[in-house]
Amino acid sequence: MNWLLVVTGAMVGAPLRYLTDRAVQSRHDSLFPWGTFAVNVTGCLILGLLTGAVAEGAAGSHLQLLLGTGLCGALTTYSTFSYETLRLSETGARFYAAANVAASVVAGLGAAFAGVALAQAVWA
Template structure:
């Protein structure tokens, strides 16, 4: 029945990803902004959330079932590697190579930084 936990988390994560992406793009007053800020934000948020959860699990403050629900389900559906890849390819195809490279570098660095920060914060909170 673990798969039901993953499904339940994904049911929340997928629409949250879409709504967050649209809200970020709308906030920029340009739903078709050149740089994919919406995807960047949801991926960074998912990394931070997964880091917090992983830190809590490692500290013994969260269960493996919660990890399935929130980590695999919610964070997995909230983040989107395929959209990130597609948007990066589109930037390159449109002659915006610098933005494509910047998207890759920033996404990887911010994602790793967010997961590390979240993990460290959780470990400090639950020690």
């Protein structure tokens, strides 16, 4: 049964990642990979909220599998982040590559912490 929760979440997360990435990137005339950045930070926020909800007893293991492992696992993408950063560096856009790494780490961690804090404020 657990695998079905993961598969169901991933069935939503993967197309959502693709569609969000394309929609966000099409609105920016920049080398910076805004689409991947957006889905990764969003995934960090969702995972932070979920982690906080579980810690406060407002969510259980089934929701963790559905949203955490399934949805966020398919929504976020470390491999694309790595590839896009490498591509930026190889094409001479080293500033964008460094900015992608720094902004992704700072914004991702910030979103995760904000998600946990929000969950604690709501369910504590």
